[in-house]
Amino acid sequence: MYTVGQRYLSQLDPQLGLGIVVETQARRVTVAFPAVDEERTYATANAPLSRLLFRIGDKVRLADNQVYAVIKVTETAGVAVYTVSTTEGHEIEVSEVALAAELELNQPQQRLLTGQIDSATLFETRYKAVQHLHQLDQTEVRGLLAPRTLLLPHQVYLAQQVGTRHAPRVMLADEVGLGKTIEAGMIIHQQLHTHRAKRVLVLTPEPLMAQWLVELRRKFNLRFDLLNQERMDTDDNPFEEAQWVISCLDLVAKQERLSEQMVSEVWDLVVIDEAHQLEHADPVLKQCVNLLCARARGLLLLTATPEQLGQEAHFERLHLLDPQRFASFSDYQTSEAQYQRIDQAIQSIEAGTGADLPFPVHGSSTDAQVRYLLDFYGTGRCLYRNTRASVAGLPARALHPHPLESAPNGTAADDLMQQLYPERYETDDNWVQAHPKVTWLVQFLKANKAEKVLVICGNASVATALEDYLHMRAGIRSAAFYEGLSLVERDRAAAYFQESEHGAQVLVCSEIGSEGRNFQFSQHLVLFDLPLSPDLLEQRIGRLDRIGQKQTIHIHVPFVLKSAQERLFKWYAQGLEVFTEHCAGAQRLYDQYAEELRDYCLEQNNSTDFIERVAAATSQLKASLDAGRNRLLERHSLDSTKATQYIEQIKAWDDSTTLREWLELASNALDLDIDPLDRDTWIFKANEHTHEALIPFFQDDAITGTFSREIAASREDWEFLTWEHPLVTETLELFETDTLGSGALSRLRLPNLPEGTLLLEAVAVVRVLGQSRMDLKRFLPRTPIRLLIDAQGRNLADALPPEKLHPRLENLPAKAAGNAIKQLREPLLELISKTEQHAQTLAQTFINKAQEAFTDHIDAEIERTTLLSLAQADEHRNNELATLKQERDTGYAALAQSQVSIHALRLIATHH
Numbered sequence: 001m002y003t004v005g006q007r008y009l010s011q012l013d014p015q016l017g018l019g020i021v022v023e024t025q026a027r028r029v030t031v032a033f034p035a036v037d038e039e040r041t042y043a044t045a046n047a048p049l050s051r052l053l054f055r056i057g058d059k060v061r062l063a064d065n066q067v068y069a070v071i072k073v074t075e076t077a078g079v080a081v082y083t084v085s086t087t088e089g090h091e092i093e094v095s096e097v098a099l100a101a102e103l104e105l106n107q108p109q110q111r112l113l114t115g116q117i118d119s120a121t122l123f124e125t126r127y128k129a130v131q132h133l134h135q136l137d138q139t140e141v142r143g144l145l146a147p148r149t150l151l152l153p154h155q156v157y158l159a160q161q162v163g164t165r166h167a168p169r170v171m172l173a174d175e176v177g178l179g180k181t182i183e184a185g186m187i188i189h190q191q192l193h194t195h196r197a198k199r200v201l202v203l204t205p206e207p208l209m210a211q212w213l214v215e216l217r218r219k220f221n222l223r224f225d226l227l228n229q230e231r232m233d234t235d236d237n238p239f240e241e242a243q244w245v246i247s248c249l250d251l252v253a254k255q256e257r258l259s260e261q262m263v264s265e266v267w268d269l270v271v272i273d274e275a276h277q278l279e280h281a282d283p284v285l286k287q288c289v290n291l292l293c294a295r296a297r298g299l300l301l302l303t304a305t306p307e308q309l310g311q312e313a314h315f316e317r318l319h320l321l322d323p324q325r326f327a328s329f330s331d332y333q334t335s336e337a338q339y340q341r342i343d344q345a346i347q348s349i350e351a352g353t354g355a356d357l358p359f360p361v362h363g364s365s366t367d368a369q370v371r372y373l374l375d376f377y378g379t380g381r382c383l384y385r386n387t388r389a390s391v392a393g394l395p396a397r398a399l400h401p402h403p404l405e406s407a408p409n410g411t412a413a414d415d416l417m418q419q420l421y422p423e424r425y426e427t428d429d430n431w432v433q434a435h436p437k438v439t440w441l442v443q444f445l446k447a448n449k450a451e452k453v454l455v456i457c458g459n460a461s462v463a464t465a466l467e468d469y470l471h472m473r474a475g476i477r478s479a480a481f482y483e484g485l486s487l488v489e490r491d492r493a494a495a496y497f498q499e500s501e502h503g504a505q506v507l508v509c510s511e512i513g514s515e516g517r518n519f520q521f522s523q524h525l526v527l528f529d530l531p532l533s534p535d536l537l538e539q540r541i542g543r544l545d546r547i548g549q550k551q552t553i554h555i556h557v558p559f560v561l562k563s564a565q566e567r568l569f570k571w572y573a574q575g576l577e578v579f580t581e582h583c584a585g586a587q588r589l590y591d592q593y594a595e596e597l598r599d600y601c602l603e604q605n606n607s608t609d610f611i612e613r614v615a616a617a618t619s620q621l622k623a624s625l626d627a628g629r630n631r632l633l634e635r636h637s638l639d640s641t642k643a644t645q646y647i648e649q650i651k652a653w654d655d656s657t658t659l660r661e662w663l664e665l666a667s668n669a670l671d672l673d674i675d676p677l678d679r680d681t682w683i684f685k686a687n688e689h690t691h692e693a694l695i696p697f698f699q700d701d702a703i704t705g706t707f708s709r710e711i712a713a714s715r716e717d718w719e720f721l722t723w724e725h726p727l728v729t730e731t732l733e734l735f736e737t738d739t740l741g742s743g744a745l746s747r748l749r750l751p752n753l754p755e756g757t758l759l760l761e762a763v764a765v766v767r768v769l770g771q772s773r774m775d776l777k778r779f780l781p782r783t784p785i786r787l788l789i790d791a792q793g794r795n796l797a798d799a800l801p802p803e804k805l806h807p808r809l810e811n812l813p814a815k816a817a818g819n820a821i822k823q824l825r826e827p828l829l830e831l832i833s834k835t836e837q838h839a840q841t842l843a844q845t846f847i848n849k850a851q852e853a854f855t856d857h858i859d860a861e862i863e864r865t866t867l868l869s870l871a872q873a874d875e876h877r878n879n880e881l882a883t884l885k886q887e888r889d890t891g892y893a894a895l896a897q898s899q900v901s902i903h904a905l906r907l908i909a910t911h912h
């Protein structure tokens with residue numbers, strides 16, 4: 001019986017919105033659809049209309065857009081009256097006439113009841129999607145699947161440890177060339193992927209901005225915004241809207257307005273590359289960095305040479321990370337002095353001879369005790385430093401000294417800089433003409449035409465004069481790379497050098513070429529001069545000696561015989577032995593011997609055994625570092641067992657065929673065309689039916705993607721298809737946000753049940769809401785609960801699992817389905833309410849378990865911090881404790897508020 005004022009939906013055309021009966025005649029009914037301003041008249045006998053009735057607990061939206069919860073349903077002359085409660089807590093009565101016409105029916109219950117039926121396949125795809133999300137939510141390696149990187153243990157371990165933290169504040173100090181940029185990228189990717197971070201600011205030296213942009217794009221599929229000089233000049237506030245930004249501190253610091261704008265934004269994660277350079281910054285810039293670091297939630301400081309500018313400078317960087325913990329330099333030094341004792345303690349615990357420890361050790365197992373000690377160690381969780389020694393697969397280094405004869409020059413005998421770098425003091429470029437090093441270099445290049453050679457000299461004017469000569473006079477294909485060039489010119493020079501066939505044979509760099517750049521396609525490094533700082537020397541060698549270098553690298557050092565240059569070479573080659581092997585403590589030795597070294601180079605002391613003494617000190621320092629600090633840092637920086645486990649997990653995700661299966665299913669459901677190139681590489685294309693949410697991925701027509709990590713590494717123009725690729729996550733999440741497949745109706749031949757028996761198959765999902773930064777999904781992943789409820793309220797899900805049930809189900813034509821639903825309304829309502837009760841009960845078990853796991857986890861953290869605060873009587877630990885306890889409450893409460901909702905419903909009617 002249709003009555004004027006009742007609300008109906010068109011089963012065939014839900015886009016019409018919510019209709020209202022405006023006229024009834026003997027056999028006809030007229031319905032107005034205000035949302036589209038249309039009226040339609042139907043024959044009452046078979047009108048494809050479904051009545052929309054709400055139930056207690058449903059939310060209704062009125063024409064004035066207010067949304068209320070229904071607390072009572074009554075009826076006046078065939079028209080429903082809803083009693084709703086307002087936000088102020090008043091109860092008001094509203095007639096269904098007042099409901100909004102633009103009604104979105106998102107709940108599967110409503111969709112099914114109003115006859116909006118999807119196919120069986122869509123229903124099953126929807127179920128699959130949430131099963132996959134369930135697996136993905138709980139993996140330990142979340143955010144580490146998509147990066148297009150080789151799986152190197154030291155990187156994977158570090159990234160997993162840091163990337164899963166809430167607002168990590170860490171110094172990444174792996175030795176040169178071990179992949180700090182990659183590690184930072186992995187951490188950024190994890191933080192974004194798990195919604196721990198939304199806004200990220202990367203600050204790099206200007207010359208490295210473009211390289212970061214490209215690495216983040218190619219390896220991590222992250223499109224950062226490059227705030228270069230031009231953007232800074234043209235945008236009123238370039239920082240305001242941008243979510244993911246690469247910028248440069250020196251550029252920002254040039255204008256007060258910019259530093260203020262940058263600092264006043266809220267950043268979830270700030271990354272500062274080549275952080276040791278902060279030491280040279282002027283006070284204004286330092287002030288800006290201090291403010292920025294204090295306000296940023298997470299902070300990553302990257303430096304290969306943390307102590308290049310001394311211990312105190314290193315301490316200052318640590319202070320930026322954690323001002324409370326690293327409050328005083330003298331305390332820091334005291335704790336540094338403990339390393340050897342702690343290392344010994346760890347060794348004796350591991351050897352099972354745990355007696356005579358110099359301090360109390362907590363923890364119930366060997367592992368726990370070792371972890372406690374590693375924590376105890378001053379820089380514990382906020383410093384990671386992997387050494388070349390602990391990373392497999394790096395190239396060997398070969399040293400080639402090139403002693404040269406030279407006429408004595410008349411430079412001031414007591415000026416070390418003039419002795420070492422006479423070219424820098426020349427007033428014009430004529431020195432190149434008859435310079436022994438230049439002559440040697442030209443010969444060397446001509447004799448090794450097939451080799452790419454990187455030449456580094458400490459100074460831009462020397463570099464340009466030298467390159468000019470090579471290029472113009474000696475006819476050698478060359479490029480220069482120095483601070484006077486614009487960024488584009490620098491990139492062009494680097495690209496010209498990299499080009500294999502017609503590229504430059506030689507790239508001549510000033511010192512700026514020695515940091516951060518990737519030149520591992522070359523195997524020859526010429527050190528035209530030697531810097532005084534060992535760390536700077538290591539940075540130079542690191543251009544070639546880095547991950548990805550497959551062959552021995554050759555380090556060429558030309559120097560003038562019997563000069564300060566030769567003596568400096570000896571200091572490096574025989575004293576510190578840094579050319580062929582990295583020496584971790586070299587910078588400290590330099591700090592210690594700087595005076596004597598100067599005198600030695602200038603032949604101003606009579607010490608004949610200087611180099612021998614330095615060599616002895618070097619081996620002693622190496623031994624003591626090995627025994628103390630470095631070994632602790634190394635152990636903390638890499639746990640090989642865990643690294644292997646993480647890598648195994650990532651590989652398992654890489655290798656599983658489920659991604660291919662999912663993509664086939666999803667493409668089917670969302671109308672995407674797949675054209676497999678081969679087993680590992682597929683081409684995706686959109687067509688006119690493709691789901692609109694996927695269209696933005698197809699701006700460039702088709703997408704070619706490979707499932708193979710190996711192929712992806714060499715084909716950066718192809719997408720790397722993983723469970724975390726945006727196209728894949730979009731297909732999964734679409735089933736979370738869209739109603740696709742949420743309601744279905746099927747028939748099942750089951751002769752031993754009375755004809756017309758009804759079963760309701762349901763997928764309910766438990767979800768934790770809010771607190772996304774805490775990433776509570778680790779404890780409560782989106783959890784699908786499958787139910788199969790019969791009229792008696794029994795759950796037959798286990799008796800009839802999907803693999804048994806689904807193949808036997810038959811689809812119903814849409815029209816028949818609509819009619820059937822109308823007739824089955826009452827029993828369906830019954831089934832739905834029983835299903836909801838079951839889902840509630842089952843969900844509670846998952847929620848309880850999640851709360852337990854969460855409390856276990858955070859209690860362990862609290863215990864650990866308590867022990868440390870007792871041991872260290874450390875004020876700062878108390879703050880950390882308070883925060884943890886607060887997190888415990890917030891997290892627990894958020895988990896308690898988790899909700900279960902019906903995600904998909906299928907009504908199944910049996911027949912004989």
Ligand SMILES: Nc1ncnc2c1ncn2[C@@H]1O[C@H](COP(=O)(O)OP(=O)(O)OP(=O)(O)O)[C@@H](O)[C@H]1O
Pocket residue numbers: 148149150151152155174175176177178179180181182183303304515516517518542543546547548
């Ligand atoms: N896991 C990886 N897979 C593929 N390439 C990698 C990986 N790790 C590092 N690389 C490559 O190795 C080189 C060194 O990495 P990166 O630039 O991150 O090192 P770094 O430690 O920052 O060096 P530096 O100390 O010179 O700044 C780069 O070319 C990088 O692309």
